[in-house]
Structures are given as C-alpha cells and as structure tokens.
Amino acid sequence: MPDPGDARLADYFRLRDVNLRKSIETEHGLFMAEGEKVIRRALHAGYSPRSLLLTRRRLEALSGLAAAVDAPVYVVDDAVAEQLTGFDVHRGALASFHRRPLPAVEEVLRGARRVVVLEDVLDHTNVGAIFRSAAGLGLDAVLLAPRCADPLYRRSVKVSMGAVFAQPYSRLDDWYGGLEALRERGFQLLALTPGAAAEPLPDALARIGSAPVALMFGSEGDGLSSHWLEQADSGVRIPMAGREVDSLNVTAAAAIACYELVRPPTGG
Amino acid sequence: MPDPGDARLADYFRLRDVNLRKSIETEHGLFMAEGEKVIRRALHAGYSPRSLLLTRRRLEALSGLAAAVDAPVYVVDDAVAEQLTGFDVHRGALASFHRRPLPAVEEVLRGARRVVVLEDVLDHTNVGAIFRSAAGLGLDAVLLAPRCADPLYRRSVKVSMGAVFAQPYSRLDDWYGGLEALRERGFQLLALTPGAAAEPLPDALARIGSAPVALMFGSEGDGLSSHWLEQADSGVRIPMAGREVDSLNVTAAAAIACYELVRPPTGG
Structure with missing residues (x-):
C-alpha cells in the first residue's frame, strides 16, 4: 500500500488547504469528489476519473465502486488517508477527476x-x-x-x-x-x-x-x-x-x- | 494593552476549536457575537455583555459601539487578536455575552x-x-x-x-x-x-x-x-x-x- 508521500497520491494532498488546492487543481485540471454517491454521479455525468482512493476499512463495501472506475485505485489505511488529506475520510472514498472545458x-x-x-x-x-x-x-x-x-x-x-x-x-x-x-x-x-x-x-x-x-x-x-x-x-x-x-x-x-x-x- | 495570555481575555480563546469552545461556553454560560451589527442586535435583544474585544486598528470606527457596551472593553493589536482567537478578526469586534435560560x-x-x-x-x-x-x-x-x-x-x-x-x-x-x-x-x-x-x-x-x-x-x-x-x-x-x-x-x-x-x- 502507498504511503502519504507516494507521488501517485499527489492529487489528494492537503484537501483542506483552500489556497494550495486551488493552485493544484488549476495546474493539473482536476477536481475531487467524495463519497460513493457523489463519485458515481460524476461518472454518470461522463467525467473521466484520474484515480480513486479507498480506505482499507471500507474496501469491501466499496468494491463495486472500485470496479466501476476505469483508473488506478489506491487502497490505504485510514491513518494514511488522514495524514495525506488532512481530514478523516470517513466515507472511505475520494476520487480525482479530469475537468472538462466549460460549455460556452x-x-x-x-x-x-x-x-x-x-x-x-x-x-x-x-x-x-x-x-x-x-x-x-x-x-x-x-x-x-x-x-x-x-x-x-x-x-x-x-x-x-x-x-x-x-x-x-x-x-x-x-x-x-x-x-x-x-x-x-x-x-x-x-x-x-x-x-x-x-x-x-x-x-x-x-x-x-x-x-x-x-x-x-x-x-x-x-x-x-x-x-x-x-x-x-x-x-x-x-x-x-x-x-x-x-x-x-x-x-x-x-x-x-x-x-x-x-x-x-x-x-x- | 493585554497580551494573548491575559486571563481577562479567556472568553475569546481559540474560537475555531469547536470542542474546546463548547466546553468553555457551557461552563461559563456565555456566547460570542462578531462584528458591530450582530453585537448591536444582541444588545438590542437585551443580552447582557461580559466584555468587548476591539482591534486597535478599528478602535476609532467602533468607538460608538464601545460606548454602547456596559462591560469591560479590551483593545488589542490585530496580531494579538489573531493569536488569541485563531483567526483574523477583520471586522475588528468580538463580544462575549451572558446566556439566558431558554423560555419553556x-x-x-x-x-x-x-x-x-x-x-x-x-x-x-x-x-x-x-x-x-x-x-x-x-x-x-x-x-x-x-x-x-x-x-x-x-x-x-x-x-x-x-x-x-x-x-x-x-x-x-x-x-x-x-x-x-x-x-x-x-x-x-x-x-x-x-x-x-x-x-x-x-x-x-x-x-x-x-x-x-x-x-x-x-x-x-x-x-x-x-x-x-x-x-x-x-x-x-x-x-x-x-x-x-x-x-x-x-x-x-x-x-x-x-x-x-x-x-x-x-x-x-
């Protein structure tokens, strides 16, 4: 399992730091979705996932979601998720998606x-x-x-x-x-x-x-x-x-x- | 001017720490109001002030408020206010009020x-x-x-x-x-x-x-x-x-x- 310093997890870094996140998300053209329902709604709307982060404790319950995401899935311990993101990922699922150009x-x-x-x-x-x-x-x-x-x-x-x-x-x-x-x-x-x-x-x-x-x-x-x-x-x-x-x-x-x-x- | 450790300022300590604040406010039967308009509304509703904290930078603009509050007024530098409360007191005024028993x-x-x-x-x-x-x-x-x-x-x-x-x-x-x-x-x-x-x-x-x-x-x-x-x-x-x-x-x-x-x- 990856640790909080793993470069593959960079999309999920310090999610509570608004200024830092604005610059990360602008630079990489990504946005974050949290929790199974919201992640599924992003997929349903046709947004393309970059990766999915699951906590090990919720892995079994969320295996259907993992199967639905056509992108790397990273499974980490709760403590790693918290250390990485800066908060308790109690819903057990975070996903990074590619932004799309806004319609005119x-x-x-x-x-x-x-x-x-x-x-x-x-x-x-x-x-x-x-x-x-x-x-x-x-x-x-x-x-x-x-x-x-x-x-x-x-x-x-x-x-x-x-x-x-x-x-x-x-x-x-x-x-x-x-x-x-x-x-x-x-x-x-x-x-x-x-x-x-x-x-x-x-x-x-x-x-x-x-x-x-x-x-x-x-x-x-x-x-x-x-x-x-x-x-x-x-x-x-x-x-x-x-x-x-x-x-x-x-x-x-x-x-x-x-x-x-x-x-x-x-x-x- | 008082410093952040001054006991008279204890009502204003770490306002962003929800759990700590819940226990301080319950123990002392107080609540906090922020900004001139809201403080005046609390006074108008008959709540009794415990004290008023003003930043020096806003003192002149808020002198009318200070005169309206029948309780100690503490004037501190912006940096002291921020160190004490945990955030930028940009409206320049915080007040602590006594709670009242709720009506039946x-x-x-x-x-x-x-x-x-x-x-x-x-x-x-x-x-x-x-x-x-x-x-x-x-x-x-x-x-x-x-x-x-x-x-x-x-x-x-x-x-x-x-x-x-x-x-x-x-x-x-x-x-x-x-x-x-x-x-x-x-x-x-x-x-x-x-x-x-x-x-x-x-x-x-x-x-x-x-x-x-x-x-x-x-x-x-x-x-x-x-x-x-x-x-x-x-x-x-x-x-x-x-x-x-x-x-x-x-x-x-x-x-x-x-x-x-x-x-x-x-x-x-």
Missing part, C-alpha cells in the same frame, strides 16, 4: 428560459447549495460571474451532492458587459436585493408573464454590485415579515426565488 | 400558529441560516430536538446575522415524546422528506386550511428519524423537477417550506 455561455443559454446568475458568491457552501436547488427545481442554466466561487471545488461538489455535474452552467468571461448575452436573448433580468423599494418577486413574475427570466444574486456580504443592479430590468425582493431581520442567507434566497420561478401559476 | 416550550408556543421544528440538524451554518429564514419570513417559533446544534454557537450567530436573538425558540428536553406539546395544541405536524410517496407541501397546506402548522426537518445526512416520521401527521415534500437531484440542502428546503407556509393563499 451561448450553448447553455440555447433554449433556456429560467436561469440563475451568480455574481460574486464567494462561499463554496453557498455555491454548492444553490446548484443543488437549481438542479432540483429544474432551472435550465446557471451563469457565473468571473469571480464567483468554483462549483467544482471539493466543498461545492460535496454540498451540492453532485448537482454541479447535472446542472448545465457556464462562466461569463466579461463581468462588465457579460449580461448582454441574456438581454439579447430577451431575458428579463431580475436582481434580488433586500431594498424596500424593490418589487416583490411574485408581482414581478406575474407582470413579466411568459418572457424568459434570469434571477441575479450577489455576494454574501454586499449583494449585487451597483453596476449589475443598474443593468437589471428590475430590483426584486422576497417578501419579508418586517421584523429586524431584513434579508436572507443567499442560499435561502436563491432557493425561494427559484421555487417561486418554477411554481405553477395556479398557486397552492 | 409552552411559552414559545403560546399563540403560535407557524412553527419550525429541527430534529438533529448538526451543522451550525444550517442552524444559523434556518433561524434567519424563520425570523425573516415571520415564523412564530422554532423548536429544537435535544441533539440539534446550538443557535448561539459563534458560527450559527454569524450566519444568522443575529436572527437567533430575534426569533423566539426553545429546546425540547424529550426527543421521544416531545412532539406531544405541539399535538395537544392542535398543530398539524408536517415532516419534510424527499420520499416520492410524500404529499406535495402546497397540497398539504391547502388541505389543512387554518390549523396551526409545524414544519419538521431532520439531519443533513439522513433526514428525520423514523420515530419522528411516524409521529408526523403527514410526510410532505417540495415538488422537484425529476432530474437526478432528488432533494435539497436543509437550509434551502427550510427556506422554501417557510416561504410556502407564510405565502398569501391567493398566489403570485
């Missing part, structure tokens, strides 16, 4: 009518959870601004439960003018904002009728940039109860807004 | 008609975000099972943006029979579950009409226990798009379910 923005927007656009959502947990909501509720596409956190970073993949593999998405390469791609396809751009002057989202959707809709969300702290707010057709808000709490976590706001967007218009 | 379950249920019940939600980020949704959308109360994560733990407080101070809540002391408190007050117990056999939530709410409703959510991995599922009046689900992604993150599910519960019945 035009490609993911072809035929799309209900889209989420994330400006600078910086937290991988939020990105993963929003992808899970978008995929689960059936949105057609997700677009990311250039600085939005990576959906294929380990934490995003994990929180999304693999939804990042199922949900079509692309990244705008131009923050300043990138929303034009939506506008020229007739999308109504709705900017989510807690401002009291914003229109309640249900009213905006009723007013818009059948036009395609893009829901825009900004960063955790400051929300959307003023430039993107100006680019939007309307500022919209989720109706709140008027207590001291005047806004929601971006994962919660995105879930509600996507739900309202796909909800049958007849109501309950 | 009966007390938070008095007059309540829309309630969230969390069984074993273990992640502080999820607990904080769910409190923020419940408070923002105007639910009357949150009840926690005995093993649910602590809403006053630093990470929960931070993610909630202080909603944990505004939202009435209590903790059941009996997991096995605790839901009786809701049943004997006429609540319909709706268990959120991704199972295909569950009733769509909007249909369940339309069927129930005007009875008070408790929305039940389970742990991140396994959902509600079979005992609590059996105790519920109905299993309900959020309608999904039927792709591979068959469930939502608990923060997203709770946000949507609370939104659907408080949504005016006339629809959009």
Whole structure:
C-alpha cells in the first residue's frame, strides 16, 4: 500500500488547504469528489476519473465502486488517508477527476428560459447549495460571474451532492458587459436585493408573464454590485415579515426565488 | 494593552476549536457575537455583555459601539487578536455575552400558529441560516430536538446575522415524546422528506386550511428519524423537477417550506 508521500497520491494532498488546492487543481485540471454517491454521479455525468482512493476499512463495501472506475485505485489505511488529506475520510472514498472545458455561455443559454446568475458568491457552501436547488427545481442554466466561487471545488461538489455535474452552467468571461448575452436573448433580468423599494418577486413574475427570466444574486456580504443592479430590468425582493431581520442567507434566497420561478401559476 | 495570555481575555480563546469552545461556553454560560451589527442586535435583544474585544486598528470606527457596551472593553493589536482567537478578526469586534435560560416550550408556543421544528440538524451554518429564514419570513417559533446544534454557537450567530436573538425558540428536553406539546395544541405536524410517496407541501397546506402548522426537518445526512416520521401527521415534500437531484440542502428546503407556509393563499 502507498504511503502519504507516494507521488501517485499527489492529487489528494492537503484537501483542506483552500489556497494550495486551488493552485493544484488549476495546474493539473482536476477536481475531487467524495463519497460513493457523489463519485458515481460524476461518472454518470461522463467525467473521466484520474484515480480513486479507498480506505482499507471500507474496501469491501466499496468494491463495486472500485470496479466501476476505469483508473488506478489506491487502497490505504485510514491513518494514511488522514495524514495525506488532512481530514478523516470517513466515507472511505475520494476520487480525482479530469475537468472538462466549460460549455460556452451561448450553448447553455440555447433554449433556456429560467436561469440563475451568480455574481460574486464567494462561499463554496453557498455555491454548492444553490446548484443543488437549481438542479432540483429544474432551472435550465446557471451563469457565473468571473469571480464567483468554483462549483467544482471539493466543498461545492460535496454540498451540492453532485448537482454541479447535472446542472448545465457556464462562466461569463466579461463581468462588465457579460449580461448582454441574456438581454439579447430577451431575458428579463431580475436582481434580488433586500431594498424596500424593490418589487416583490411574485408581482414581478406575474407582470413579466411568459418572457424568459434570469434571477441575479450577489455576494454574501454586499449583494449585487451597483453596476449589475443598474443593468437589471428590475430590483426584486422576497417578501419579508418586517421584523429586524431584513434579508436572507443567499442560499435561502436563491432557493425561494427559484421555487417561486418554477411554481405553477395556479398557486397552492 | 493585554497580551494573548491575559486571563481577562479567556472568553475569546481559540474560537475555531469547536470542542474546546463548547466546553468553555457551557461552563461559563456565555456566547460570542462578531462584528458591530450582530453585537448591536444582541444588545438590542437585551443580552447582557461580559466584555468587548476591539482591534486597535478599528478602535476609532467602533468607538460608538464601545460606548454602547456596559462591560469591560479590551483593545488589542490585530496580531494579538489573531493569536488569541485563531483567526483574523477583520471586522475588528468580538463580544462575549451572558446566556439566558431558554423560555419553556409552552411559552414559545403560546399563540403560535407557524412553527419550525429541527430534529438533529448538526451543522451550525444550517442552524444559523434556518433561524434567519424563520425570523425573516415571520415564523412564530422554532423548536429544537435535544441533539440539534446550538443557535448561539459563534458560527450559527454569524450566519444568522443575529436572527437567533430575534426569533423566539426553545429546546425540547424529550426527543421521544416531545412532539406531544405541539399535538395537544392542535398543530398539524408536517415532516419534510424527499420520499416520492410524500404529499406535495402546497397540497398539504391547502388541505389543512387554518390549523396551526409545524414544519419538521431532520439531519443533513439522513433526514428525520423514523420515530419522528411516524409521529408526523403527514410526510410532505417540495415538488422537484425529476432530474437526478432528488432533494435539497436543509437550509434551502427550510427556506422554501417557510416561504410556502407564510405565502398569501391567493398566489403570485
């Protein structure tokens, strides 16, 4: 069995060190998946595995997974896995996959009518959870601004439960003018904002009728940039109860807004 | 200025060490708030401060906060704050507050008609975000099972943006029979579950009409226990798009379910 210094295990090195991992994953064009279910979802989505790491304790339970992975399989003791990755690999399985080039923005927007656009959502947990909501509720596409956190970073993949593999998405390469791609396809751009002057989202959707809709969300702290707010057709808000709490976590706001967007218009 | 070893700063010691902090906070009956806005919300909710820690760099900007806190104020260099707490205190303000005894379950249920019940939600980020949704959308109360994560733990407080101070809540002391408190007050117990056999939530709410409703959510991995599922009046689900992604993150599910519960019945 390999030891933690074995060069074949380099893909799995110090998985909790975000900065180090970003540079390893960019340089080698890889991403990590964790746990049998998520690894199988990556395989099902057609991602090509680089290797699979299993802990010896879970080898028997995961032998079917090992058989399904067309790449080297490394079996190590739990202590080696922990020393290598920096955490307790309690699900017993980690896999490294090759990234693929993202589809072009035009490609993911072809035929799309209900889209989420994330400006600078910086937290991988939020990105993963929003992808899970978008995929689960059936949105057609997700677009990311250039600085939005990576959906294929380990934490995003994990929180999304693999939804990042199922949900079509692309990244705008131009923050300043990138929303034009939506506008020229007739999308109504709705900017989510807690401002009291914003229109309640249900009213905006009723007013818009059948036009395609893009829901825009900004960063955790400051929300959307003023430039993107100006680019939007309307500022919209989720109706709140008027207590001291005047806004929601971006994962919660995105879930509600996507739900309202796909909800049958007849109501309950 | 005090150094990191100063006993007066003991409340702020190693804030990222969850196990150590749980024992410090339980033993001394304290909780931590971070950043001016959240600290002010704790003060506004009537929590009594033990002390305030400010970084020297932010002292001038936060002098108003220092004046508002009726407790010792410690000013330290950034490096001391980081050495003490284990992270970069970039907002420049941390406060330690005395906990209060939680109100009795009966007390938070008095007059309540829309309630969230969390069984074993273990992640502080999820607990904080769910409190923020419940408070923002105007639910009357949150009840926690005995093993649910602590809403006053630093990470929960931070993610909630202080909603944990505004939202009435209590903790059941009996997991096995605790839901009786809701049943004997006429609540319909709706268990959120991704199972295909569950009733769509909007249909369940339309069927129930005007009875008070408790929305039940389970742990991140396994959902509600079979005992609590059996105790519920109905299993309900959020309608999904039927792709591979068959469930939502608990923060997203709770946000949507609370939104659907408080949504005016006339629809959009």
